[in-house]
Amino acid sequence: MPARIITIMNQKGGVGKTTTALNLGAALAELGRRTLVLDMDPQANLTRGLGLSHEEVSAGKSIYDVMIDHKIDLAAAVRKTAWDNLEIVPSHIDLSGAEIEMVSMIGRELRLKRAMGGIAQSHDYILIDCLPSLSLITVNACAAATEVFVPMQAHPFALEGLGKLFEVLDLVKAEINPELDLTGVLVTMFDNRTNISREVMDKLGAHPRLAGKVFKTVVRQNIRIAESQGAGVPVIHFDKSCHGAEAYRALALEVEAQRAGGGAGATEATPPATAGPEPSSPPAATPPEAAPPATAG
Ligand SMILES: Nc1ncnc2c1ncn2[C@@H]1O[C@H](COP(=O)(O)OP(=O)(O)OP(=O)(O)O)[C@@H](O)[C@H]1O
Numbered sequence: 001m002p003a004r005i006i007t008i009m010n011q012k013g014g015v016g017k018t019t020t021a022l023n024l025g026a027a028l029a030e031l032g033r034r035t036l037v038l039d040m041d042p043q044a045n046l047t048r049g050l051g052l053s054h055e056e057v058s059a060g061k062s063i064y065d066v067m068i069d070h071k072i073d074l075a076a077a078v079r080k081t082a083w084d085n086l087e088i089v090p091s092h093i094d095l096s097g098a099e100i101e102m103v104s105m106i107g108r109e110l111r112l113k114r115a116m117g118g119i120a121q122s123h124d125y126i127l128i129d130c131l132p133s134l135s136l137i138t139v140n141a142c143a144a145a146t147e148v149f150v151p152m153q154a155h156p157f158a159l160e161g162l163g164k165l166f167e168v169l170d171l172v173k174a175e176i177n178p179e180l181d182l183t184g185v186l187v188t189m190f191d192n193r194t195n196i197s198r199e200v201m202d203k204l205g206a207h208p209r210l211a212g213k214v215f216k217t218v219v220r221q222n223i224r225i226a227e228s229q230g231a232g233v234p235v236i237h238f239d240k241s242c243h244g245a246e247a248y249r250a251l252a253l254e255v256e257a258q259r260a261g262g263g264a265g266a267t268e269a270t271p272p273a274t275a276g277p278e279p280s281s282p283p284a285a286t287p288p289e290a291a292p293p294a295t296a297g
C-alpha cells in the first residue's frame with residue numbers, strides 16, 4: 001500500500017503543527033511504520049527538533065533545492081535520523097525566498113507532487129509540516145498529499161480561522177487535487193482548567209464539517225514537549241512516560257486505526273476529561289504540567 005501523505009496545516013501560527021509532525025512521526029516510526037517527515041517551513045523548527053543543525057543541512061540537499069530545481073527528486077534530500085524508521089527532508093532558511101523564485105515556474109503548484117517520484121511506495125507515512133500561511137508552499141503540500149490534519153488550540157479564535165482553511169482546501173480540491181480530504185483535527189496544548197477550552201471542544205465536535213474527524217486524543221500542555229524540541233529529540237524518546245509522550249503514542253494508534261477502518265473519520269470527538277491522555281482530575285486544582293501521568297489512551 002502506498003504511503004498516506006498527510007499535510008499538517010493551519011494558517012494560524014504556534015498551534016502545534018511542527019510538534020505534531022515531529023512527535024506523531026516519531027511515534028509512528030516506533031510502531032515500525034516507515035515514516036518520512038518533510039519540513040516545509042523556512043523556520044526549520046522540525047529539522048532542528050530532530051537534531052539536525054543548520055550546518056548539517058547546508059552540507060546537503062534540502063526541501064529548498066527540491067522546490068526550485070526540477071532536476072532534484074525528493075529522494076535526493078532524504079536524511080536518516082537517529083531513530084529507526086524515521087527519515088526527514090530538512091528545511092533551510094533559503095526556502096523563505098522560494099516563492100518568489102517560483103513565480104515564473106510552469107506547474108509551480110505541482111512542484112512537490114512531481115518531485116515525490118516513487119517515494120510513496122517505500123514508506124507508510126509521509127507527514128508534511130507547513131508554515132503558518134496559505135501560501136504557494138502550502139498549496140504544494142496540499143497538492144502532493146492525500147490527507148490533511150489540522151492541529152488547533154482550544155481557543156475561540158481558532159474556530160474563526162477554520163472558514164479560511166476550508167476555503168483553501170475546497171479550492172485545492174476543485175482545481176488541483178480532488179483526492180485531498182481533511183481526515184483529522186487534533187486539539188493541542190489543551191488546558192482543561194478553563195471552561196472556554198471545554199466549550200471550544202464541544203463546538204468542534206458539533207461543527208458540520210468536522211463530524212467524526214476530531215481525534216479522541218487531546219494533547220495537553222506539557223513543558224516536556226517544548227524541552228524535547230530544544231534538545232533535538234522526539235518527546236517519546238526524551239521522556240517516555242510524560243503525558244505528552246503518552247498522548248502522541250495514543251495519537252499514532254488512532255491514526256493507524258483510521259487506516260484499518262478505511263481512512264477518514266475513524267474517530268469521534270469526546271470530551272478530554274473522559275478520553276485520551278487526560279485523567280479526570282479536579283479542574284481548577286491541578287496545573288496541566290503537574291497532572292498525574294496519563295494512562296495510555
Ligand atoms: N502540548 C504542548 N505543551 C507545551 N508546549 C507545546 C505543546 N505543543 C507545542 N508546544 C510548544 O509551543 C510552541 C509552538 O508549537 P509548534 O512550533 O509546534 O507550532 P506551529 O504551529 O508549528 O508554529 P508555526 O506556525 O510557527 O510553525 C513550540 O515552542 C512548542 O514547543
Ligand SMILES: [Mg+2]
Pocket residue numbers: 017018019041045129130131
Ligand atoms: Mg511550525
